[in-house]
Structures are given as C-alpha cells and as structure tokens.
Amino acid sequence: MKPNKRHTQAPDLNRRRFLARSSTAVVGLGMLSSGLLTPSAWAAQAVGEHASATLLRMARDIYPHDTLEDKYYAAVLTPLADKANSDADLKKLLTDGVRKLDSRCDKLFARTYLELENEPDRVLVLRAIEDGAFFQRIKGDLMMGIYNNPELWPRFGYGGSAWEKGGYINRGYDKIDWL
Template sequence: MKRTSKEQPTDLGRRRFLGRSGIAVAGIGIISSGLLTPAAWAASAVGEHASATLLRMARDIYPHDTLENKYYAAVLTPLARKAGKDMALKKMLAEGVKALDQRSQQLFSRNFLELEHESDRVLVLRAIEESPFFQRIKGDLMMGIYNNPELWPRFGYGGSAWQKGGYINRGYDKIDWL
C-alpha cells in the first residue's frame, strides 16, 4: 500500500521503532563513549580551544582522578550556555583563557593545554587565582561538584545530617575519641 506525503502512519511499526531507537542508542553511545567530548558541548558558545582549556582547568582546580569528565562538563556546560547569551560572561571567559595561555607561554613557552605536568599547570593557575575569571570557574565548580548528590558516595559523604535525623545512630555515636 502506497501512502501519499500527507498521510501519517497511525501506528509505530516494528521496523520504524527499531530504526528510530537505533538512532537514539547510537547518539547516546557517541556521547557516552567520549567521541563527543565534554569540551565539544561548550564549543558552540566559547570555542573549541576555550572549552578544552576550561575542562583541563576544572580538572586541575578540583582534581579527582576517579571522576569522569562528564561531571566537570555538567558544571561547565551551563556556564558556556550562559556565555552564549551574556556577552560580558563570554568576554570574561575568552579573556580568561587568553590570559591563562599568555601566562603559560611566559612560563613554559606553551599554551596551557599543552602542559603535560599537573604541577606546571597548577603554577600557571596560581598566577591567575585572584582574577574574577578564576574565581568564577572555581565557584561554579565547587557548587556543581560538591552539591551533586550523585557524587557524594564517591567522596565518602553520607549527605545532610539534619535531613536524616541528625548524627545519632549514623555511626557518629560510636566515636570513642571524643
């Protein structure tokens, strides 16, 4: 049976379902596999270089080797989206990345992303840590990472005590050194 272009199928046939679900699974696989890097999520707003630099910076400010990039990107992506609409924020991010690269060039003759050793990157970050750019990134990361209940068990934090009735009967009553 041939359909005209105006007719819409009323049921979702098996082939159509499999075709559409396969596309969705492929998309999820690309994102979760790392082929679409967290830096690429923000690239449309601040550029690829700035996105990658911000991600590296985030991992150096709050270094948790066991955390995947997706947790850092979950904090940086909304910031990049805001920058897409807020020209002052976009300018601050662009100039901040530029200043980071300039300081890195002065100290090591390389851009920040090209520095292989964490200690070198930390030295560059310390040089700009008083800047509004650094403080903005640091503040957003602190709230985004440490206020994420999904990550609390990975840090050994059991959550808010008052919401669970306080500290009594949660292991704290067995502390013998107090």
C-alpha cells in the same frame, strides 16, 4: 470498535534495519568512550572548542578528583557557557581568561595550557591567576556544582544533610577513622 491501524500493522523494523541502527549506536558509543567525542564540546558554541577544552582541563586541575568523569565537570560548566551566549561580559571573561592563561603558559613553557602535560606546571600557572575574576568565577561555579550534587555525595563518602534524619548519631559517623 474499529481496530487501530497503527496497532494491527507489523512493525517497520526488520533484522537488517535493526542491525544497521544498532551498529550505528555501537560506533557512536565507541567514539564517545575513545575520546573522539568529548564532553569538552559543552561550551564550543559559546567560547570555541579550544577554550571549552581548556576550561574543562582547568576545572579538573582546580578540583582534581581522578574518579569523577568529565561529564560531571562539564555539567557544572554547561550553564556557565549557556549564560555566556547571552551575557557579553561573561563571554569576554571566559574567552579573555583562556587567552591570558595560554599566554602565561606560553611565556613559561612555550605551550598552551592544554599542551602542558605536567600537572604541577598547570597548578603553578593557576596559582598565579587564582586571585583574578576569571579563576574565581570558574572555581566558585565548580565548588557549588560539584560538592552540592547529591549524585556525587556517595563518591565523596558524604551521606547528605543529617538534620532531617535526626542528626549524625547512629548513622555511621562514629566509625570515621580519619578524624
């Protein structure tokens, strides 16, 4: 049996190349953790960077969970943005919705939605549009995407569906003190 050349040659990775590649990875991670590369870029291709960041802020204001990272909200909104790339009506709903949201904020506070630092001010604006199709679409996708995500259930104190496990008896639910 002939030896395979690929396995008999020394790896093409020396100390200098290893250090160069790992420093690039460290810089990238640093940019991500510092916020220079943000999950708000999830929809930038579909609706633009401003709308993308606005929708992410809006998502966090609709379902505010301070302990959840932006990546969970972005993971819910990404399929929406993907669909907006091929669905002109959805793209219009999202872009017009953000534009109208910013317009309302500008009239009330002379700022865009993203520039509003005070959460109660943002909630006031969201309450004014909560019956509209734009808000309802975002809210509906978020509700199913966040609360139907088994990865997040432990963070909410939910153990998942109980019927497959014999119900709730003897599974710790008798110790809930908030009921």
